[in-house]
Amino acid sequence: xxxxxxxxxxxxxxxxxxxxxxxxxxxxxxxxxxxxxxxxxxxxxxxx
Amino acid sequence: xxxxxxxxxxxxxxxxxxxxxxxxxxxxxxxxxxxxxxxxxxxxxxxxxxxxxxxxxxxxxxxxxxxxxxxxxxxxxxxxxxxxxxxxxxxxxxxxxxxxxxxxxxxxxxxxxxxxxxxxxxxxxxxxxxxxxxxxxxxxxxxxxxxxxxxxxxxxxxxxxxxxxxxxxxxxxxxxxxxxxxxxxxxxxxxxxxxxxxxxxxxxxxxxxxxxxxxxxxxxxxxxxxxxxxxxxxxxxxxxxxxxxxxxxxxxxxxxxxxxxxxxxxxxxxxxxxxxxxxxxxxxxxxxxxxx
Numbered sequence: 001x002x003x004x005x006x007x008x009x010x011x012x013x014x015x016x017x018x019x020x021x022x023x024x025x026x027x028x029x030x031x032x033x034x035x036x037x038x039x040x041x042x043x044x045x046x047x048x
Numbered sequence: 049x050x051x052x053x054x055x056x057x058x059x060x061x062x063x064x065x066x067x068x069x070x071x072x073x074x075x076x077x078x079x080x081x082x083x084x085x086x087x088x089x090x091x092x093x094x095x096x097x098x099x100x101x102x103x104x105x106x107x108x109x110x111x112x113x114x115x116x117x118x119x120x121x122x123x124x125x126x127x128x129x130x131x132x133x134x135x136x137x138x139x140x141x142x143x144x145x146x147x148x149x150x151x152x153x154x155x156x157x158x159x160x161x162x163x164x165x166x167x168x169x170x171x172x173x174x175x176x177x178x179x180x181x182x183x184x185x186x187x188x189x190x191x192x193x194x195x196x197x198x199x200x201x202x203x204x205x206x207x208x209x210x211x212x213x214x215x216x217x218x219x220x221x222x223x224x225x226x227x228x229x230x231x232x233x234x235x236x237x238x239x240x241x242x243x244x245x246x247x248x249x250x251x252x253x254x255x256x257x258x259x260x261x262x263x264x265x266x267x268x269x270x271x272x273x274x275x276x277x278x279x280x281x282x283x284x285x286x287x288x289x290x291x292x293x294x295x296x297x298x299x300x301x302x303x304x305x306x307x308x309x310x311x312x313x314x315x316x317x318x319x320x321x322x323x324x325x326x327x328x329x330x331x332x333x334x335x336x337x338x339x340x
Binding site: 007009010011013016018019020021023025027030032033037038039040041043045046047048 | 081082083084086088089091097098099106110111114115118120121124125126127128129130131132133134135136137201202205206209212213216217220221227230231232234235237238239270273274275
């Protein structure tokens with residue numbers, strides 16, 4: 001129990017991260033990411 | 049590469065292998081193009097520019113800004129969730145073992161130079177810069193400075209990120225005459241930032257990670273709570289300070305084994321004469337441990 005007690009902040013963060021990731025997928029953000037990352041990012045390479 | 053079997057040697061090989069596997073689209077380097085497969089929707093843990101010709105995944109900071117700057121989205125939940133998940137499990141272990149730009153800085157630091165510095169003047173203030181960059185350039189500016197159609201820009205990628213210049217810009221421009229004809233002031237600015245950081249890496253260990261990296265700033269916030277952590281056995285620790293002396297980031301590991309700056313290189317564990325520093329996912333009970 002004590003070990004679990006020390007871990008709870010990480011477990012809460014894991015749950016929050018998973019929830020945010022789920023919301024992002026539900027909102028279709030991964031499609032925006034994919035659309036962006038399969039073309040050369042001119043800003044990233046210094047030509048934008 | 050370090051002594052055979054040593055932790056530094058192992059870490060270097062892990063860094064090289066991870067960089068090679070996650071940037072495995074070799075044809076891109078020859079053709080001056082980037083990989084366009086669906087695996088790129090998945091973020092890589094380190095600062096690995098998705099415009100690197102070989103990149104098989106996305107940079108989490110780049111993905112975060114791409115959604116944040118998109119006019120149809122108010123916040124980047126997908127990339128933020130990824131960052132929190134990775135941070136909660138590994139913290140800055142990513143910086144020490146899995147980041148390609150960290151590997152570059154490590155290799156340059158190994159070049160013998162007149163004198164290596166433990167820290168730069170104004171070290172404490174400089175370390176705060178990465179949080180300013182995270183809040184200002186990664187979050188606020190892409191969200192608030194919009195063009196006429198409501199689209200923002202990836203401010204960090206555009207004006208600061210040296211990983212994009214090194215891993216994306218230079219190989220693409222070297223292989224593509226069309227891109228060469230488009231070079232201008234912005235590219236000169238970014239090459240200047242890259243050159244300064246690489247030159248500084250000769251003198252100081254990991255200057256970009258210490259002072260500027262917003263990804264390290266995020267993961268560092270998780271170091272004190274992440275599942276992967278360092279522990280100091282207070283029964284074994286004599287407080288000799290050998291760990292701090294060995295730490296290239298000058299962290300007093302015996303006092304703060306999970307400091308936000310620590311990249312989990314393991315140098316302190318090798319240096320500890322009593323073997324008091326341990327790391328891993330195991331959380332012992334019933335021992336007197338320094339966990340903070």
